[in-house]
Amino acid sequence: MLRTALRSLRAHRRRFLLPALAVLLGVAFTSGSLLYTQSVRTALTQARTAAQPDASVTVRPDPAADDTGKATAPALDTRLLKRLRSLPDAAAARGTAEGIAFVVGPDGELIGPRQEAGGANFVPVRGGGDPRYPLTAGRGPRAAGEIALDEYTARRAGHRIGDDVRIVVRGRARTERLVGTVTAHDPRLVSGGTLTLFDTATAQRWFAPAPDAYTALTLTAHRGVSAQRLARAADAVLPDGLRAVTRQALNAEREAASGGDEDKLTGILLSFGAIALLVATFVVANTFTMLSAARAREHALLRAVGASRRYVLRLVLTEALLIGTLAAALGHLLGIGVATVLGRFFGATDGPGAPLQILAPAPLAAAFGVGIVVTLLAAYVPARRAAAVPPVAALRSGEPPTPASLRRRHLAGAVVTVLGAFLVAAASGAADPGAVTVAGAVLLLGLIILTPAVALGVTGLIRRPLTRFTGVIGTLAVENARRNPRRTAATAAMLMISLALISAVTVAAASLREVSAAKAADAMVADLRVTPVDYAELDAGTAARIARLKDAAAVTPTVSAYLALPAGDYLDATAVDPDTVAKTARLNVHAGSLSRLDRGIAVTREEARAHGWRLGSRITGTVEGTGQRIGLPVVALYDGPDALAPALLSRNALRLPADPSVQGPRTEAVLVRAAPGRTAALRDDIRETLDNPALLIQDRAEAGREAVRPFAPLLDIVYALLSLAVLIGSLGVVNTMAMAVFERVREIGTLRAIGFERGRVAAVLRLESLLISLLGAALGVLSGTAIGLAAVAGQEGAPFVLPWGRLALFFALAAAVGVLAAAWPARQAARVPVLRAVQTDTE
Numbered sequence: 077m078l079r080t081a082l083r084s085l086r087a088h089r090r091r092f093l094l095p096a097l098a099v100l101l102g103v104a105f106t107s108g109s110l111l112y113t114q115s116v117r118t119a120l121t122q123a124r125t126a127a128q129p130d131a132s133v134t135v136r137p138d139p140a141a142d143d144t145g146k147a148t149a150p151a152l153d154t155r156l157l158k159r160l161r162s163l164p165d166a167a168a169a170r171g172t173a174e175g176i177a178f179v180v181g182p183d184g185e186l187i188g189p190r191q192e193a194g195g196a197n198f199v200p201v202r203g204g205g206d207p208r209y210p211l212t213a214g215r216g217p218r219a220a221g222e223i224a225l226d227e228y229t230a231r232r233a234g235h236r237i238g239d240d241v242r243i244v245v246r247g248r249a250r251t252e253r254l255v256g257t258v259t260a261h262d263p264r265l266v267s268g269g270t271l272t273l274f275d276t277a278t279a280q281r282w283f284a285p286a287p288d289a290y291t292a293l294t295l296t297a298h299r300g301v302s303a304q305r306l307a308r309a310a311d312a313v314l315p316d317g318l319r320a321v322t323r324q325a326l327n328a329e330r331e332a333a334s335g336g337d338e339d340k341l342t343g344i345l346l347s348f349g350a351i352a353l354l355v356a357t358f359v360v361a362n363t364f365t366m367l368s369a370a371r372a373r374e375h376a377l378l379r380a381v382g383a384s385r386r387y388v389l390r391l392v393l394t395e396a397l398l399i400g401t402l403a404a405a406l407g408h409l410l411g412i413g414v415a416t417v418l419g420r421f422f423g424a425t426d427g428p429g430a431p432l433q434i435l436a437p438a439p440l441a442a443a444f445g446v447g448i449v450v451t452l453l454a455a456y457v458p459a460r461r462a463a464a465v466p467p468v469a470a471l472r473s474g475e476p477p478t479p480a481s482l483r484r485r486h487l488a489g490a491v492v493t494v495l496g497a498f499l500v501a502a503a504s505g506a507a508d509p510g511a512v513t514v515a516g517a518v519l520l521l522g523l524i525i526l527t528p529a530v531a532l533g534v535t536g537l538i539r540r541p542l543t544r545f546t547g548v549i550g551t552l553a554v555e556n557a558r559r560n561p562r563r564t565a566a567t568a569a570m571l572m573i574s575l576a577l578i579s580a581v582t583v584a585a586a587s588l589r590e591v592s593a594a595k596a597a598d599a600m601v602a603d604l605r606v607t608p609v610d611y612a613e614l615d616a617g618t619a620a621r622i623a624r625l626k627d628a629a630a631v632t633p634t635v636s637a638y639l640a641l642p643a644g645d646y647l648d649a650t651a652v653d654p655d656t657v658a659k660t661a662r663l664n665v666h667a668g669s670l671s672r673l674d675r676g677i678a679v680t681r682e683e684a685r686a687h688g689w690r691l692g693s694r695i696t697g698t699v700e701g702t703g704q705r706i707g708l709p710v711v712a713l714y715d716g717p718d719a720l721a722p723a724l725l726s727r728n729a730l731r732l733p734a735d736p737s738v739q740g741p742r743t744e745a746v747l748v749r750a751a752p753g754r755t756a757a758l759r760d761d762i763r764e765t766l767d768n769p770a771l772l773i774q775d776r777a778e779a780g781r782e783a784v785r786p787f788a789p790l791l792d793i794v795y796a797l798l799s800l801a802v803l804i805g806s807l808g809v810v811n812t813m814a815m816a817v818f819e820r821v822r823e824i825g826t827l828r829a830i831g832f833e834r835g836r837v838a839a840v841l842r843l844e845s846l847l848i849s850l851l852g853a854a855l856g857v858l859s860g861t862a863i864g865l866a867a868v869a870g871q872e873g874a875p876f877v878l879p880w881g882r883l884a885l886f887f888a889l890a891a892a893v894g895v896l897a898a899a900w901p902a903r904q905a906a907r908v909p910v911l912r913a914v915q916t917d918t919e
Contacts, residue, residue: 081394088367091818092395094811095356095363095451096403098804102353103407103447105800108414109345110439111432115415118433119266124330126261130170130207131294131323132303133310135160138319149317152290159313160295165306167298170208171290173197175283176611177272178770179225180242180249181233186769188229190611192269194262195245197279198224206258209273213237214256217275224256224273226265243272244770245282247608247615263330295320345418348797351577353446355570355801357454359808360399362566364392364458366815372465379467389463396455397448404447408440482528482561489526496522500862504869516863520576523855527565527572531851532558538847546843549836552827553843556816564848567812570805571852571893572859574798575886579860580867581794586879587868589784596783599719600776601661602747603755606762612770614743619653621765622748627758630659630749634720637730637741639697639706645687647697649677649723651730651741660749661720667691668712674726676711683722684713701741704731802893805852809897813845817905824908838902842895849894853887 085092128134135156137149150156152171161169177195181187198206198216205211212227214237223241225233235241241254260271274282284290297306303322310320368375375388383391415432433439496519503511523530535554542550557564599605606622608614619633635651654673657663663670668691670678677695684690689710696707706729714724732742750758755775762773774782817824827837861883865876 078394081391081398084391084395085398091363091367091815092399094807094814095360096399098356098359098807098811099353099400099403099447099451100407100410101800101804102349102356102450103404103443104410104414105352106346106349106446107408107411107439107443108418109342109349110442111411111415111434111436112418113342113345114436114439115419115432120263121331123261123263123266125327127263128208128294128323129261130168130296132297133295133307133320133322134326135293135295135310135314135318135320138317150315151286152293152318153286153288156315157290157293160293160310163295163306163309163313165298165301165309166295168201168296170199170294170296171197171276172199172292172294173276173279173282173284173289174291175279176245176613177270177274177282178244178612179229179233179270179272180244180769184769186244186609187233188269189267190609192264192267193272193611194264194269195272195274195279195283197276198258198273199276209258209260209271212257212259214254216256216258217273217278218255219275220278221252222255222275223252224258225254226260226262226271227257228265229270229272230254230257244612244768247613247618247768247770249766249768249770345797348800351573351798352800352804353450355573355804355808357450358566358570359804359811360396360451360454361458362563362808363811363815364396364455365461365566366563366812366819368392368458368462368465369819371462375462375465376467379465385463388465389459392459392462393452393455396451396459400448400451401444403451404444407447408443411439411443485525486529489522489524489529491522492518493522493526496520497862500866504866509867512863512867515866516576516580516859519859519863520573523572523859524565524569527569527851527855528561530855531561531564531568534851534854535847549839549843552840553847556820556840556844557847563812564851567808567848568852568855570808571802571849571890572856574801574805575853575856575890576860576863577801578795578798579857579883579886580864581791581798581860582879582882583861583864583877584867585787585791586877586882587864587875589787590875590877592783592787593780596779597776598717600774600779601717601719603750603775604748604759604762605772605774605779606746606748606766607744607772607774609770609772614746614771616743618743618766618771619746622746622762625758625761625765627751627754627761628748629751630656632656632660632747633727633743634745634747635727635730635732635741635743637725638700639695639723640700641695641697646700647679647683647695647723649725650720651725651727652720654726654728657720657724660747661716663714663716663720665712665714668710670712670714670724672711673724674728675709676725677708677729678712678714678724679710680715680722681713684710699730699741702731706730802889806893806897809845809849809893810900812848813841813898813901814904816841816844817901817908820905821908824905828908834906838898838906841902841905842898845898845901846891846894849890849897850887853890857883857886 135152154171157169157171160166163169174194174196176193178190178193179187186193198209200206200216200218204215206216209216209224211224214224217224223243225235225241230236233241235254237254237256239254240251242249242251244250256273258271258273262269262271265271273279277287280287280289295306295310297303303324307320307322314320378388378391379385412432412434496515496517499515499518500512503515535558539551539554542554546553606614606618614633619631622628623631632653637649637651639647639649641647652673654670657673658665658670665678666681668678679689679695684693689695691710691713693710694707695710696705698705708725708729712724730741748758748762759773759775766773772778772782824837827840828834861878868876
């Protein structure tokens with residue numbers, strides 16, 4: 077049997093090439109996804125376990141202290157450090173001051189992911205080195221104005237020892253001198269982040285809650301002393317509210333806390349791989365179905381000479397097994413390249429990550445398991461049909477047997493499609509996106525089953541007008557598409573699935589872009605707004621520096637403060653400058669006056685009605701994060717934009733922490749009113765004055781563009797990942813048309829014999845391919861649009877936006893796929909010799 081299967085593959089190798097390539101691409105994406113995510117997980121795990129090699133025990137606030145009502149943990153100061161250092165089991169004790177520090181690149185932009193920009197203190201031991209951050213060049217920082225960088229960041233920025241380096245710390249850009257480079261095991265560096273080291277006094281001033289304090293204390297155990305023993309000894313001298321935790325326990329906590337992100341990435345990538353494999357399944361199934369029909373006489377001859385149905389079934393499945401195995405092996409090799417591309421594409425490990433483990437068991441097993449299983453499942457039904465061919469079929473030389481009725485399939489497809497449409501409508505407005513996903517899957521399944529009926533209906537409608545415009549070519553193309561509606565449906569479904577997903581994402585993204593732009597516009601209550609980038613902060617003197625500019629008519633910083641009210645409610649208040657807020661933003665005061673805001677609080681009329689407040693009512697509450705209790709009278713009732721609602725109070729009424737490491741409200745933005753006609757000039761002056769790439773200086777238009785900026789790379793990623801499914805679907809169209817040429821040799825010869833030129837024969841195939849592709853595009857775009865609108869309906873305030881330009885582009889793409897997919901089969905059809913064609917037994 078194996079020899080027979082191998083001979084069959086050799087004889088029909090051109091026909092098996094495209095389905096094998098489809099499976100190969102799906103396996104490559106699956107294998108590459110697993111290789112890449114495993115590399116990410118390995119690199120991050122190694123960095124976590126190897127980080128802080130000198131730390132046997134870490135001292136941190138005790139989570140159990142929250143249950144006792146204790147507001148804050150005791151300070152991690154020098155006195156406590158000395159006490160821990162004197163423990164007999166401790167070989168060393170270290171105080172760490174750590175926070176956020178951005179490094180500015182030569183292009184003036186921040187280097188690396190913003191959330192991975194770390195800063196810490198360099199703690200030299202005997203010899204001048206730091207065991208946590210081994211030096212690779214130069215020396216460690218010893219005084220203010222000196223820094224050390226990790227060598228990967230220094231190399232990216234092109235800095236050498238002695239260069240001036242711009243950094244952003246505590247909301248202000250500074251220029252420091254680079255005195256050394258280090259290496260470190262740090263998950264932030266693996267993720268492409270940066271590490272900036274300072275002398276301890278400077279790091280304490282910028283990151284610690286007090287000049288004499290630290291953000292963490294760690295202990296190193298003497299040789300032969302276990303971490304558990306050292307932790308028990310440290311707990312004995314620690315004050316209430318602090319706890320000693322072993323390094324192993326911390327590593328386990330970090331692994332548990334971060335493992336979800338890597339699993340999510342794996343799930344996302346594998347879901348796109350599953351889509352590609354689903355489309356590949358259609359290609360394989362369609363190929364084996366067409367081959368079974370073409371090889372009906374061959375299978376019948378096998379039955380006539382004594383082969384059983386089981387033998388024919390096993391023969392066809394053996395062919396599928398060989399194709400799947402070969403595709404899986406080559407797909408895994410191609411997956412290595414896919415993993416490299418994914419690393420550049422996603423950048424989850426932009427830093428020096430771990431090498432790919434090419435022979436890792438999981439990706440290797442997944443490649444062969446998926447490739448073989450998908451191919452066997454796709455080939456099973458065609459194999460059953462091949463095994464059912466009776467021996468008497470070997471004597472037939474006329475038309476192939478009449479295919480089974482499609483009535484049951486059409487009925488089942490209609491039921492499932494209606495059910496899917498109902499579920500999509502019911503899922504509209506649902507908060508859970510999973511409901512839309514399930515409903516969309518049911519709708520697509522119904523359309524896949526119903527596509528033969530749709531194909532017959534659509535081709536029946538366009539037959540007459542198409543014939544009028546294209547003549548007999550159109551008639552032949554339509555009739556060929558109608559001849560085998562199952563095949564037409566399977567080919568169209570390959571494009572339908574991928575275009576449905578692309579359309580759904582496009583429609584949802586367009587609507588959400590509109591929401592983000594509208595929210596950004598509403599938040600712009602002044603001519604200009606200055607805000608920090610994510611994970612950055614505003615320097616305390618930013619508002620004062622802007623106010624000194626000549627074109628600044630009014631400036632107010634804004635601080636968000638949550639007040640816990642006695643009744644258990646919360647009031648979201650915004651602290652502003654009472655002298656300038658009315659000049660900076662447009663507020664409609666209906667009662668009282670904002671000029672008294674320095675002695676009270678203003679609330680919106682809606683909020684006042686909800687709580688029964690009026691002018692003179694006293695509002696008391698506790699400021700979240702600081703525990704500060706305030707009691708202020710209502711001095712004004714107003715209406716205003718959401719950014720300054722539902723309450724306003726004076727910044728002087730709050731105790732704002734001077735240090736960023738202290739929890740509590742702090743300045744989030746600076747609102748600026750420009751002199752008439754000077755908005756653009758003032759924006760440029762602010763940029764030049766602050767000279768800080770970690771700040772966004774925006775007018776209304778820039779705020780809208782910044783709000784929708786993240787959608788562009790997201791769409792690019794989705795399009796790139798789904799393009800594999802589109803490519804496989806295109807291969808399916810090519811495969812169907814190529815197989816059609818092999819099947820219709822006599823038909824092609826007859827057309828040539830009655831006077832059809834080669835170009836007209838090729839035109840018939842091109843038009844048929846175009847019809848099939850456009851059918852798949854129409855079903856995909858329409859169903860995808862419905863799914864996308866259903867997903868958007870669950871977002872509060874999201875409008876329905878149809879990106880007509882992109883949807884039209886998808887149709888144009890499908891048309892191009894149809895024309896290009898038929899190019900090679902049409903050329904082959906035009907080259908068929910007339911005499912050989914009319915004498916062949918192949919229909």
